[in-house]
Amino acid sequence: MSPVTALWKHWASGSLQPIELTAVRKTVLSESGLLSQITCPHCWHRFEPAETLWASAHPRLYGDARLGPDVQRRFLPTRFDAGGNAIDSQGSFCSEVCCPKCHLVIPRTMFELRCIFYSILGSPGSGKSHMLATTTWQMRQAMGQRFKLSISDADPDSNRQLNESEERLFFNEHPDKLAWIPKTEKEGELYQPVQFGDETIWYPRPFVFVVQPLADHPQTEQRDEISRAICLYDNAGEHFLPGGESSISPATQHLNISRGLLFLFDPTQHARFREACKADSSDPQIQGTGRSHRQDQILHEAANRIRTHSGLAQQQKYGKPLIVVITKMDAWAPTLWPEWTELEDPIRDSKQGIAGLDNTLIEEVSHKLRTIMAKLAPEFVNAAEGFAEKVTYIPVSALGHAPEEDPETGMLGVRPQAVTPVWAEVPLLYLLNQTSTGLIPSVRRSAV
Ligand SMILES: Nc1nc2c(ncn2[C@@H]2O[C@H](COP(=O)(O)OP(=O)(O)OP(=O)(O)O)[C@@H](O)[C@H]2O)c(=O)[nH]1
Numbered sequence: 238m239s240p241v242t243a244l245w246k247h248w249a250s251g252s253l254q255p256i257e258l259t260a261v262r263k264t265v266l267s268e269s270g271l272l273s274q275i276t277c278p279h280c281w282h283r284f285e286p287a288e289t290l291w292a293s294a295h296p297r298l299y300g301d302a303r304l305g306p307d308v309q310r311r312f313l314p315t316r317f318d319a320g321g322n323a324i325d326s327q328g329s330f331c332s333e334v335c336c337p338k339c340h341l342v343i344p345r346t347m348f349e350l351r352c353i354f355y356s357i358l359g360s361p362g363s364g365k366s367h368m369l370a371t372t373t374w375q376m377r378q379a380m381g382q383r384f385k386l387s388i389s390d391a392d393p394d395s396n397r398q399l400n401e402s403e404e405r406l407f408f409n410e411h412p413d414k415l416a417w418i419p420k421t422e423k424e425g426e427l428y429q430p431v432q433f434g435d436e437t438i439w440y441p442r443p444f445v446f447v448v449q450p451l452a453d454h455p456q457t458e459q460r461d462e463i464s465r466a467i468c469l470y471d472n473a474g475e476h477f478l479p480g481g482e483s484s485i486s487p488a489t490q491h492l493n494i495s496r497g498l499l500f501l502f503d504p505t506q507h508a509r510f511r512e513a514c515k516a517d518s519s520d521p522q523i524q525g526t527g528r529s530h531r532q533d534q535i536l537h538e539a540a541n542r543i544r545t546h547s548g549l550a551q552q553q554k555y556g557k558p559l560i561v562v563i564t565k566m567d568a569w570a571p572t573l574w575p576e577w578t579e580l581e582d583p584i585r586d587s588k589q590g591i592a593g594l595d596n597t598l599i600e601e602v603s604h605k606l607r608t609i610m611a612k613l614a615p616e617f618v619n620a621a622e623g624f625a626e627k628v629t630y631i632p633v634s635a636l637g638h639a640p641e642e643d644p645e646t647g648m649l650g651v652r653p654q655a656v657t658p659v660w661a662e663v664p665l666l667y668l669l670n671q672t673s674t675g676l677i678p679s680v681r682r683s684a685v
């Protein structure tokens with residue numbers, strides 16, 4: 238008889254006291270090879286698996302204090318089946334596990350695999366949603382074949398919006414018609430309301446992926462050490478503006494636990510870049526009056542939030558990687574960096590049968606871009622390098638060409654058949670390479 242079954246039988250005989258119930262929960266959860274501490278991807282609360290709430294499954298058990306009447310009631314279990322799944326008060330077997338603080342459902346893989354959080358930040362309209370959709374799409378292509386890794390949605394439901402964005406750009410039934418990813422609205426679909434007494438707190442919806450070595454990966458035996466859950470957020474840009482975060486909208490608190498930052502700098506929102514590119518570009522974002530956000534101030538604001546929460550002193554530098562992703566390369570590079578058309582692929586297949594990242598190439602490109610940035614946006618370079626120890630500048634074009642204005646709605650859209658991303662997956666691959674041992678190796682050119 239397995240220890241879990243023995244404990245369950247013990248419980249069924251009614252002989253367990255409340256103090257022992259905690260021990261039962263602990264044993265049931267540790268039996269299944271769980272991590273000792275979990276970070277909730279919704280509210281970032283850290284807790285032990287024994288504190289986990291479960292969502293009841295019986296149709297009569299509806300209504301939750303945090304999440305409202307339409308949600309199955311959350312409860313701390315006292316009974317488990319032989320497989321370690323909780324049994325609700327009506328005897329139904331439950332499968333969904335939830336955070337003890339916010340009560341939102343957490344993908345079960347986050348209890349088993351170490352999770353890495355990364356933050357994507359940038360002003361409204363800087364290209365976060367388009368880049369995220371393109372990055373995940375490109376990663377799904379490269380991971381299996383070249384890196385011998387599988388990438389899957391930890392929870393198809395919570396990644397649904399991102400999957401829809403990928404479909405709009407890459408699986409569209411009308412590839413010749415204009416399509417767009419809508420602006421991310423504050424308190425829109427990508428945010429979830431949670432009730433704490435009279436107060437409603439809006440948490441951003443996490444996107445969680447599981448990356449694991451495939452059977453033909455050279456280190457497939459160290460599968461458990463290498464595999465990771467990766468958690469990302471697509472915030473509305475307004476949340477990064479000074480004053481854009483509050484106690485009821487702690488939308489960007491992931492910055493504090495993030496293993497690295499991807500700051501999207503959009504040259505089409507910078508007056509000097511726009512002026513420099515006007516003669517050569519037909520992009521409406523360059524030609525129009527355009528919106529200009531002080532992107533250096535957005536970075537200062539993020540730096541202040543990180544310093545406040547992590548206790549980092551003003552003179553101390555942020556020690557994790559800061560990647561400045563210079564978006565919409567198709568709009569500014571023809572004028573400012575004509576070599577962009579010859580940009581090589583930094584993913585290189587090696588003799589070992591597994592691809593690696595050519596970091597020398599990425600660093601060379603970063604060096605060239607820093608020169609352009611220092612000339613046209615020195616205030617931003619100062620902000621970035623004043624804050625972080627290691628800053629890397631990576632150019633990206635999520636779409637490969639300029640969007641067009643839809644004559645009826647005035648929205649900027651793209652024809653999916655024309656989408657040709659350039660380096661869209663490189664920033665995230667580089668972050669993985671820098672912060673997670675073994676997943677994305679580096680490769681030297683001579684070794685290729
Ligand atoms: N030229 C060009 N335009 C792009 C590219 N990627 C995105 N855009 C345009 O940039 C605009 C904003 O893109 P989004 O991805 O919605 O920006 P966001 O950062 O998510 O904005 P918020 O949701 O408001 O925070 C859209 O009109 C896109 O068409 C690109 O690679 N090249």
Ligand SMILES: [Mg+2]
Pocket residue numbers: 365366367419420421471472473474
């Ligand atoms: Mg967006």
Ligand SMILES: [Zn+2]
Pocket residue numbers: 277278279280281282336337338339340341
């Ligand atoms: Zn939570």
